[in-house]
Amino acid sequence: MNNFISLNFKVWRQIDSKSKGYFEYFTLEKVSLNISLLEALDQLNENLITKNIRPITFDHDCREGICGSCGFLINGQPHGPKKGTTSCQLYIRNFKDNALITLEPWRVKSFPVIQDLMVDRNSLDKLIISGGYLNTGTGDSPDANSIPISPEKAFSSFETATCIGCGACVAGCRNSSSSLFIAAKLAHLGQLPQGISSKKERSKRMRNQMAIEGFGQCSNNLECEAVCPKEISADWISWMNKI
Amino acid sequence: MSDILNANLPSENIEGAWGKTVKDLSNLSIEKKKTFEIIIVGCGLSGSSAAATLAEEGFKVKLFTYHDSPRRAHSVSAQGGINAARAESEDRKKEVIDQLFEDTIRGGDFRAREASCQRLAELSSNIIDQCVSQGVPFAREYDGNLATRKFGGALVSRTFYARGQTGQQLLYGAYQALMRQINLGNIELYTKRDILDFVIVNNIARGVIARNLIGGNLEIHQSHCVVLATGGYSNVYFLSTNSLKSNATAIWRAHKKGANFANPSFTQIHPTCIPPKDSYQSKLTLMSESLRNDGRIWLPKKQNSKENPENIPENERDYFLERQYPKYGNLVPRDVASRRAKELCDDGFGIGYGSKGIYLDLKDSIKKNGLKEIQAKYGNLFEIYERIVGEDPTKVPMKIYPAPHYTMGGLWVDYNLMSNLEGLFVLGEANYSVHGANRLGANALLQCLSDGYFISPKTITSWLANNNDVDKVKIKEACREALYLVEKKIKSLLSKKGNKTVDYFHRKLGEIMISKCGISRNRKDLKLALTEIERLNKDFQLNANIPGSNSGLNLELEKALRLEDFFELSNLMIKDAIEREESCGAHFREEYQTKEGEAARNDDLFSHIAVWEYNLKKNTHIRHSEKLSFKKIILNTRNYK
Numbered sequence: 001m002n003n004f005i006s007l008n009f010k011v012w013r014q015i016d017s018k019s020k021g022y023f024e025y026f027t028l029e030k031v032s033l034n035i036s037l038l039e040a041l042d043q044l045n046e047n048l049i050t051k052n053i054r055p056i057t058f059d060h061d062c063r064e065g066i067c068g069s070c071g072f073l074i075n076g077q078p079h080g081p082k083k084g085t086t087s088c089q090l091y092i093r094n095f096k097d098n099a100l101i102t103l104e105p106w107r108v109k110s111f112p113v114i115q116d117l118m119v120d121r122n123s124l125d126k127l128i129i130s131g132g133y134l135n136t137g138t139g140d141s142p143d144a145n146s147i148p149i150s151p152e153k154a155f156s157s158f159e160t161a162t163c164i165g166c167g168a169c170v171a172g173c174r175n176s177s178s179s180l181f182i183a184a185k186l187a188h189l190g191q192l193p194q195g196i197s198s199k200k201e202r203s204k205r206m207r208n209q210m211a212i213e214g215f216g217q218c219s220n221n222l223e224c225e226a227v228c229p230k231e232i233s234a235d236w237i238s239w240m241n242k243i
Numbered sequence: 244m245s246d247i248l249n250a251n252l253p254s255e256n257i258e259g260a261w262g263k264t265v266k267d268l269s270n271l272s273i274e275k276k277k278t279f280e281i282i283i284v285g286c287g288l289s290g291s292s293a294a295a296t297l298a299e300e301g302f303k304v305k306l307f308t309y310h311d312s313p314r315r316a317h318s319v320s321a322q323g324g325i326n327a328a329r330a331e332s333e334d335r336k337k338e339v340i341d342q343l344f345e346d347t348i349r350g351g352d353f354r355a356r357e358a359s360c361q362r363l364a365e366l367s368s369n370i371i372d373q374c375v376s377q378g379v380p381f382a383r384e385y386d387g388n389l390a391t392r393k394f395g396g397a398l399v400s401r402t403f404y405a406r407g408q409t410g411q412q413l414l415y416g417a418y419q420a421l422m423r424q425i426n427l428g429n430i431e432l433y434t435k436r437d438i439l440d441f442v443i444v445n446n447i448a449r450g451v452i453a454r455n456l457i458g459g460n461l462e463i464h465q466s467h468c469v470v471l472a473t474g475g476y477s478n479v480y481f482l483s484t485n486s487l488k489s490n491a492t493a494i495w496r497a498h499k500k501g502a503n504f505a506n507p508s509f510t511q512i513h514p515t516c517i518p519p520k521d522s523y524q525s526k527l528t529l530m531s532e533s534l535r536n537d538g539r540i541w542l543p544k545k546q547n548s549k550e551n552p553e554n555i556p557e558n559e560r561d562y563f564l565e566r567q568y569p570k571y572g573n574l575v576p577r578d579v580a581s582r583r584a585k586e587l588c589d590d591g592f593g594i595g596y597g598s599k600g601i602y603l604d605l606k607d608s609i610k611k612n613g614l615k616e617i618q619a620k621y622g623n624l625f626e627i628y629e630r631i632v633g634e635d636p637t638k639v640p641m642k643i644y645p646a647p648h649y650t651m652g653g654l655w656v657d658y659n660l661m662s663n664l665e666g667l668f669v670l671g672e673a674n675y676s677v678h679g680a681n682r683l684g685a686n687a688l689l690q691c692l693s694d695g696y697f698i699s700p701k702t703i704t705s706w707l708a709n710n711n712d713v714d715k716v717k718i719k720e721a722c723r724e725a726l727y728l729v730e731k732k733i734k735s736l737l738s739k740k741g742n743k744t745v746d747y748f749h750r751k752l753g754e755i756m757i758s759k760c761g762i763s764r765n766r767k768d769l770k771l772a773l774t775e776i777e778r779l780n781k782d783f784q785l786n787a788n789i790p791g792s793n794s795g796l797n798l799e800l801e802k803a804l805r806l807e808d809f810f811e812l813s814n815l816m817i818k819d820a821i822e823r824e825e826s827c828g829a830h831f832r833e834e835y836q837t838k839e840g841e842a843a844r845n846d847d848l849f850s851h852i853a854v855w856e857y858n859l860k861k862n863t864h865i866r867h868s869e870k871l872s873f874k875k876i877i878l879n880t881r882n883y884k
Contacts, residue, residue: 016796032521035520060487064526129425136420151385
C-alpha cells in the first residue's frame with residue numbers, strides 16, 4: 001500500500017489586515033497519509049523556509065480539537081469536509097493523490113485577517129465580556145450539592161458548554177451571524193438553576209453586543225449547526241429567541 | 244542552609260495550619276488595593292482564577308497571554324477530572340482530607356512538602372462549591388448530587404468530572420469570571436504577547452518585557468509584583484501531549500534573573516498515548532488510561548516483526564505485563580508500564596513507525612463482555628483513535644506508546660507561592676509545590692484552582708501590604724537594561740539565515756531528551772546527552788534559518804525564542820537527573836533499582852528538593868537542597884509485585 005501522496009494547495013496570502021490578498025499555489029510531495037492537514041502545512045512550511053519563501057500563517061495550538069485556535073475554510077467549508085471535526089483533526093487520508101486543497105481564512109467582517117489564514121476573533125471574546133457569565137465572586141459559595149440538578153439537565157447544559165469558540169458557525173453563516181455562539185452560552189448558563197434568574201438580562205446584553213460587533217442576524221439555514229465541530233444544535237437559537 | 248531556602252512553612256501541626264496562617268497575613272483596604280498594579284502572565288486555570296479574584300478584591304490587574312483569547316490556554320485539554328475531599332457528614336471530614344493528603348504524598352513518592360499537600364486537601368472541597376456557583380456543569384447522579392469516579396489507582400471515588408472535558412469546563416468557569424472583571428474595568432487583557440524578560444530591582448520583581456506578537460514591537464510593563472502562571476515544559480521533548488505553543492520561556496527567563504528552579508528533571512510520562520506515525524508528527528494525543536482495565540498489552544515474541552497483528556497467533560504474543568506482574572497485570576502504575584514498554588521496544592520488539600509502539604488489545608474483553616458493552620464504555624475514545632489512526636480499535640489492536648505529559652518540576656516557591664525573588668509569585672504547573680516526584684491523577688486541576696482562587700490572592704495581598712516602597716529611578720534603569728538584552732537576543736536570532744528550520748532542531752532535541760532523559764535514565768546516557776545537546780545547540784547557532792524580520796508577525800522567531808530556552812533548560816534537567824542518585828516517582832535511574840526492577844529511593848541522601856540557583860557572573864548552576872521532613876506520614880516504599 002502506498003502511504004504517501006502528493007497534494008496541491010491553493011492558499012490565501014495576505015501580509016496584514018491593511019494589505020490586499022491573493023491566492024498562491026504550492027505543490028507538496030511525499031505527504032504521509034498518517035499526518036494531519038496542519039502537519040502537512042508544517043511540512044510545506046519547512047520546505048518554504050529552506051527556499052526563503054515566507055511560510056503560511058495559520059492559527060493552531062492543542063491539535064486535538066479542544067482549544068478552538070485552528071480553523072479556516074478548506075475547499076470552501078469551515079474546518080473541511082468531515083463532520084464534527086476541527087481542522088487540526090482532519091487527516092491526509094481523507095484526501096486523494098494530487099488533490100487540490102483550497103485554504104482561505106474565515107470570511108467575516110467581524111474577524112479581520114491578521115495574516116494569511118489567521119483572523120482576529122476578539123469580537124467573540126467581547127460577546128462573552130458583555131455578559132456571558134454568572135455574577136459570582138470568589139469564596140463564600142454555597143455547598144455544591146445545596147441545589148440538586150438532574151443528570152439530564154446537567155448534561156444538556158454541558159453539551160452547550162462544549163463550544164470551543166472557533167468561529168466556524170459565523171464563517172458558515174451567509175449573514176455572518178454569531179447566533180449559535182451566544183445561544184450556546186445562554187443555554188449553558190440558563191439551563192442551570194444558578195443562572196435562571198439572570199437569563200433575560202444576559203440575553204439582552206449579549207444580543208445587543210452582537211449588533212455592536214457587526215455580526216448579522218440569524219439566516220435560519222442551519223449552516224452553523226452543520227459546520228460546528230462540537231455539533232451544537234441550532235435548536236438552541238429558537239430556545240434563545242423565546243427568552 | 245542559606246536563607247534563600249526558607250520555605251516559610253507553618254511551625255506547628257500542619258492540620259488547619261493554612262487557616263491560621265491566613266489570619267496572620269496582612270490585609271489592605273479596598274482603597275489601598277486600588278493603588279497596586281499586578282501583572283499576571285498566563286491565562287490557564289491558575290492565571291485566570293488568580294486574575295479574576297485579585298481584580299474582584301480591588302487590585303488593578305494586567306493579564307498577559309500569547310493566545311488570542313484566554314479560553315484557549317492548555318488547561319482546556321485536561322480530560323479526566325478534579326479531586327476533592329468532600330464528606331457527606333462533618334465527622335467524616337477529617338478522614339477524607341487525610342486520604343487525599345496521603346495519596347498526594349505517596350503518589351509523589353515523598354518528595355513534596357507535607358504542609359502544602361495538607362492545605363491542598365483542605366481547600367479542595369470549597370473549590371467544587373466555587374466552580375458550581377460559576378456554572379460549571381459537572382456530571383450529576385440520579386438524585387441530583389454531584390457524581391464522582393475513581394481515578395489514577397485511587398481506592399476512593401473522589402474525582403469530579405464533566406465527561407472527558409473537565410479541564411475545558413473548569414477553564415471556561417475561570418475564563419468567564421475573568422471576562423466579568425474585564426467588563427467591570429478591573430482587568431486589562433493583553434493578548435498575543437510573549438513575556439521575554441523581567442524587571443528586577445533589589446531582588447524584587449517589578450515588571451516584564453513583552454513582545455507584541457502581531458506588531459513585533461517590545462513593550463515595558465511595570466507593576467508592584469508579578470505572577471507567573473505559565474504552565475509546564477513537556478515540550479522540551481518536542482513530541483508531548485502539550486499544546487504546541489506551551490513553553491518554558493517565562494519561567495526560564497525568570498530563573499536566569501535569579502529565581503531558583505526546583506527538581507527540573509521530574510517529568511511525568513503517560514503510558515497510553517497514540518504513538519507517532521511519521522517524521523512530521525507534531526504532537527501526541529493521550530488515550531485515557533482506563534483502557535488498561537479492558538485492554539491486554541502485548542508485543543510479538545519475534546524481534547522486528549512487520550506482521551499484521553491479526554496474523555500473529557497467541558503463542559507468538561508476549562503479554563509482558565501479565566507475565567512480569569501476575570498480580571496487577573496490565574494495571575501496574577503508569578511509570579512501571581511505561582518502563583517495561585520502553586525496554587522491549589529498545590530491544591527491537593516494538594511495532595509500528597520507528598518500532599516505538601505496543602499493542603493494546605480489546606479482543607478478549609469484547610469476546611467476554613460483548614462489543615456493545617465495550618463500545619458504551621470507550622466509544623468516544625474509539626472515535627478519537629479512529630480519526631487519528633484510521634483504524635477501528637474494536638477490530639485491529641490499538642497501538643500505544645508512553646508520552647511526556649506533565650512536569651512536576653518548576654520554579655521553587657515557598658509556602659506563600661513566592662519564589663526566592665521577592666514579589667515573583669508562581670502558580671500551577673509552573674511551580675514546584677505539591678506533586679513531588681510524580682503527580683497524582685486529577686490533582687493538576689485541583690492545584691491550579693487552589694493556587695489561583697484561594698492561596699495566592701491572600702499571600703499576594705499580604706506581601707504588597709508590607710512592600711510598598713518603590714524605587715522609581717532604579718526601576719527605570721532595570722527596564723532599560725532588560726529591554727536591551729531582549730533586543731540583542733532577537734537581533735542575534737534574526738541574523739541566522741542558515742539552511743535548517745527551527746523545527747528541525749527542536750525535533751532533534753526532543754529525540755535526545757526522550758531517549759536519554761525520559762522514561763528511564765542512567766549516568767552514561769545522561770552525560771552523553773549533555774554533549775549531544777551542546778553539539779546540537781552549536782549547529783543551531785550556526786545553521787538555523789530564522790526568516791523574516793522583527794516588524795509584524797513572525798511565527799518562526801517565536802519558535803526560535805522558545806527553543807533557545809528549551810536548549811538551556813534541557814541542560815539543567817539532565818544535570819538534575821545526574822545528581823539525583825536514586826529512583827523516585829517518575830524519575831527512574833537504572834543504577835538504582837531493586838532486584839525486582841523496582842525504583843529504589845534513597846531517603847538518607849535525597850529526601851530533599853533540589854534547588855538550582857543560576858549564577859549570572861560565572862554562567863553556572865549551583866545545587867542547593869531543601870530538606871523534607873515527614874511528621875504526619877511515615878516514609879515507606881511501594882510494592883506492586
